[in-house]
Amino acid sequence: MxxxxxxxxxxxxxxxxxxxxxxxxxxxxxYHLDFSSATxxxxxxxxxxxxxxxxxxxxxxRVPSSKGYRYYVDNLREKSIDEEIKHRxxxxxxxxxxxxxxxxxxxxxxxxxxxNLVSVVLGxxxxxxxxxxxxxxxxxxxxxxxxxxxxxxxVENKTFNIAEKIKIDDVQSCVKLLNDRLSGTPISELxxxxxxxxxxxxxxxxxxxxxxxxxxxxxLRFASDRLSLYGRDKLLDQPEYSHDINKLKKIMQMLSxxxxxxxxxxxxxxxxxxxxxxxxxDLEDVAIVSAKVxxxxxxxxxxxxxxxxxxxxxxxxxxxxxxxxxxxKHFEDRDDLVKKSTKEDDNGWKKN
Amino acid sequence: MxxxxxxxxxxxxxxxxxxxxxxxxxxxxxYHLDFSSATxxxxxxxxxxxxxxxxxxxxxxRVPSSKGYRYYVDNLREKSIDEEIKHRxxxxxxxxxxxxxxxxxxxxxxxxxxxNLVSVVLGxxxxxxxxxxxxxxxxxxxxxxxxxxxxxxxVENKTFNIAEKIKIDDVQSCVKLLNDRLSGTPISELxxxxxxxxxxxxxxxxxxxxxxxxxxxxxLRFASDRLSLYGRDKLLDQPEYSHDINKLKKIMQMLSxxxxxxxxxxxxxxxxxxxxxxxxxDLEDVAIVSAKVxxxxxxxxxxxxxxxxxxxxxxxxxxxxxxxxxxxKHFEDRDDLVKKSTKEDDNGWKKN
DNA sequence: ACTTAGCACTCAGCCGATAAAAGTGCTAAT
DNA sequence: ATTAGCACTTTTATCGGCTGAGTGCTAAGT
Numbered sequence: 125m126x127x128x129x130x131x132x133x134x135x136x137x138x139x140x141x142x143x144x145x146x147x148x149x150x151x152x153x154x155y156h157l158d159f160s161s162a163t164x165x166x167x168x169x170x171x172x173x174x175x176x177x178x179x180x181x182x183x184x185x186r187v188p189s190s191k192g193y194r195y196y197v198d199n200l201r202e203k204s205i206d207e208e209i210k211h212r213x214x215x216x217x218x219x220x221x222x223x224x225x226x227x228x229x230x231x232x233x234x235x236x237x238x239x240n241l242v243s244v245v246l247g248x249x250x251x252x253x254x255x256x257x258x259x260x261x262x263x264x265x266x267x268x269x270x271x272x273x274x275x276x277x278x279v280e281n282k283t284f285n286i287a288e289k290i291k292i293d294d295v296q297s298c299v300k301l302l303n304d305r306l307s308g309t310p311i312s313e314l315x316x317x318x319x320x321x322x323x324x325x326x327x328x329x330x331x332x333x334x335x336x337x338x339x340x341x342x343x344l345r346f347a348s349d350r351l352s353l354y355g356r357d358k359l360l361d362q363p364e365y366s367h368d369i370n371k372l373k374k375i376m377q378m379l380s381x382x383x384x385x386x387x388x389x390x391x392x393x394x395x396x397x398x399x400x401x402x403x404x405x406d407l408e409d410v411a412i413v414s415a416k417v418x419x420x421x422x423x424x425x426x427x428x429x430x431x432x433x434x435x436x437x438x439x440x441x442x443x444x445x446x447x448x449x450x451x452x453k454h455f456e457d458r459d460d461l462v463k464k465s466t467k468e469d470d471n472g473w474k475k476n
Numbered sequence: 477m478x479x480x481x482x483x484x485x486x487x488x489x490x491x492x493x494x495x496x497x498x499x500x501x502x503x504x505x506x507y508h509l510d511f512s513s514a515t516x517x518x519x520x521x522x523x524x525x526x527x528x529x530x531x532x533x534x535x536x537x538r539v540p541s542s543k544g545y546r547y548y549v550d551n552l553r554e555k556s557i558d559e560e561i562k563h564r565x566x567x568x569x570x571x572x573x574x575x576x577x578x579x580x581x582x583x584x585x586x587x588x589x590x591x592n593l594v595s596v597v598l599g600x601x602x603x604x605x606x607x608x609x610x611x612x613x614x615x616x617x618x619x620x621x622x623x624x625x626x627x628x629x630x631v632e633n634k635t636f637n638i639a640e641k642i643k644i645d646d647v648q649s650c651v652k653l654l655n656d657r658l659s660g661t662p663i664s665e666l667x668x669x670x671x672x673x674x675x676x677x678x679x680x681x682x683x684x685x686x687x688x689x690x691x692x693x694x695x696l697r698f699a700s701d702r703l704s705l706y707g708r709d710k711l712l713d714q715p716e717y718s719h720d721i722n723k724l725k726k727i728m729q730m731l732s733x734x735x736x737x738x739x740x741x742x743x744x745x746x747x748x749x750x751x752x753x754x755x756x757x758d759l760e761d762v763a764i765v766s767a768k769v770x771x772x773x774x775x776x777x778x779x780x781x782x783x784x785x786x787x788x789x790x791x792x793x794x795x796x797x798x799x800x801x802x803x804x805k806h807f808e809d810r811d812d813l814v815k816k817s818t819k820e821d822d823n824g825w826k827k828n
Numbered sequence: 829a830c831t832t833a834g835c836a837c838t839c840a841g842c843c844g845a846t847a848a849a850a851g852t853g854c855t856a857a858t
Numbered sequence: 859a860t861t862a863g864c865a866c867t868t869t870t871a872t873c874g875g876c877t878g879a880g881t882g883c884t885a886a887g888t
Contacts, residue, residue, distance in 0.1 A: 145880090147880050147881085148880075149879075149880075150880095160831070160833075162832050162834090163832070165880090166831090179880090180840095181838085181839060182838055182880090182881075183840085183881050183882095184839075184840080184881085185879080223634065223635040223636060223637075259613075261608065261609040263627050267629065269629045271611070271623050271631055273623065273633075275615050277621045277635030279621060279631065279633040282578075283576075285575075334572070337572050341573060357732055360725045360728060361725075365721070366721045369717070373712045376709045421616050458637070497850095497851090499852085500851080511861085513851095513861090515859085515861070521852090533869075534852075534866095535853095535866080535869085536850085536869080
């Protein structure tokens with residue numbers, strides 16, 4: 125690594141650590157460099173001319189620019205992984221029965237905790253899932269809960285009240301009809317398909333209009349984003365926000381807007397996408413490290429870590445990569461194991 | 477209302493509005509009182525001696541104390557309800573199919589939005605609910621989702637993977653057995669009861685240990701609090717926090733701790749409980765207005781509004797009372813209507 | 829051709845003093 | 859009892875001065 129890069133790395137490292145503009149002398153003091161401060165200054169000058177670092181005022185130390193962070197992330201970053209996170213993730217994976225969702229949730233809690241940043245889980249896009257089963261469970265005199273399960277094990281439900289008592293047989297045949305017609309249907313096609321079925325159920329069961337309404341509403345809810353945030357409060361610890369609440373407000377607002385989050389988290393070609401301080405989208409001082417995660421039998425999801433531009437990229441990226449890889453590997457292994465151990469006869473289970 | 481009370485009310489009102497200590501002259505200027513400032517000062521002196529108001533420093537205006545707020549809330553408060561919230565709540569209730577949960581959720585969003593405070597919904601204590609039905613839905617080659625429904629329409633689910641393929645008939649009989657044994661069981665008794673059943677299912681189905689584990693885990697999850705927060709970000713707009721992030725951090729922490737929230741929200745004898753700045757629980761500058769809400773066929777729940785001690789009690793209390801009353805009335809009316817219109821014959825629906 | 833010592837310069841941050849504003853309490857007169 | 863008047867207190871804002879951390883530039887050294 126040439127000297128200029130070396131200095132850039134130190135500037136970024138130090139700024140990430142202290143949140144203070146870093147000057148030439150500080151750098152020497154802290155890292156025992158054997159150039160003089162003047163040399164550093166001239167290098168910094170060059171770095172500034174190239175747009176990697178900036179001054180906050182004419183005679184201040186330097187602060188990385190988005191371009192600087194970018195270069196740091198792409199070229200200067202080192203891996204940084206420690207035993208603690210490995211151990212913690214292992215603990216999660218060692219639990220006997222874990223759905224992938226549970227594992228992802230707990231892993232994100234760990235990620236948030238260990239990076240002091242927000243982590244975001246963006247579930248697979250509902251529209252690609254298919255409904256596999258639907259149940260109507262009576263829960264009282266005149267109310268029932270409809271339960272819908274998709275092929276990724278996602279469950280949506282809706283409780284509704286009906287004016288009259290319903291014959292249990294009617295419910296049963298209604299459920300059967302609905303399952304016959306709807307199971308296997310992609311979420312996105314549920315609404316039109318349901319409209320087609322409407323006349324059929326209206327003959328079949330009393331209170332059909334309420335049932336119909338309830339189902340329609342639930343179908344719409346499917347489409348809404350499956351998005352979870354962990355460690356939202358961690359942002360309060362970031363020094364950038366402790367004076368300027370408005371910045372905090374902005375990022376919090378961003379985090380409360382599912383559409384925006386999806387937008388931001390989703391895009392990106394590769395496995396890992398790193399977005400730093402995009403000036404267009406009002407995310408001037410925000411960085412997002414996001415990874416795709418794919419486990420067998422599930423659609424692809426995303427895990428992202430969101431925080432101020434000044435985040436510890438080495439840690440964040442290494443941790444996130446490690447977590448995603450480990451989770452994927454874990455479920456693949458289990459899948460393989462299961463496949464191998466299973467005879468290829470085909471009884472039951474598949475079509476119900 | 478005597479003059480002293482009148483002045484106390486104005487002090488509280490004005491402080492709630494401006495978040496600034498209020499002085500004698502200000503009061504006259506703002507509210508066109510026809511006493512002199514000296515009179516007000518001497519009244520304030522008395523109020524301070526009685527502990528209703530405080531000075532922030534020797535020559536500052538006055539700020540209400542917890543005792544002052546308390547007195548204000550109990551004796552000086554006026555009703556304050558406007559058309560907007562009535563209209564909004566009505567819109568929610570006018571939707572055709574609404575479960576009480578959905579209504580409560582949407583109402584709380586409205587409450588949060590209109591008060592700029594956090595609202596908290598504390599679901600009925602799970603331990604009093606009973607399981608009414610359980611389903612196991614195969615969702616792929618080797619995975620299944622177990623779905624549990626309680627008598628309040630609450631749904632919990634868990635997806636799990638099994639090593640081997642399972643015969644669909646086995647699943648069916650297993651589900652039947654479990655339903656026979658478990659439905660009607662209070663949540664709190666599920667775990668021991670399940671342990672008793674364990675030997676029965678182990679003969680019945682392959683992969684029973686995983687199923688058993690999954691169920692046990694889910695039962696534990698039932699017990700965890702059903703607690704939702706709305707408008708958490710609204711606190712960022714409160715001026716008390718814009719300088720002092722630490723206060724914000726404290727209250728946010730409090731809001732992230734389900735146990736604490738339950739503690740705080742739950743207690744209280746009457747319909748409406750108002751807790752203001754309890755110095756013991758590290759909630760020096762927090763007020764909580766909480767109301768019980770009870771709809772037919774559901775256990776009792778709680779809605780609370782949480783914010784800085786300096787909250788607009790007139791608005792908050794009136795709104796909350798209105799919302800709770802309206803919701804309860806709505807569901808009661810519907811219940812009555814249904815009861816009346818229903819013949820007393822007893823076909824189906826109840827026991828399944 | 830780099831490096832670096834040295835120097836002049838800049839600017840945020842921290843006093844300290846001063847002045848204004850908003851308040852209070854007290855007293856004496858109404 | 860009320861209030862006008864006044865002395866007193868405290869916060870807040872402003873201004874100049876000073877300091878410290880920083881820069882850029884230049885000229886000398888390697």
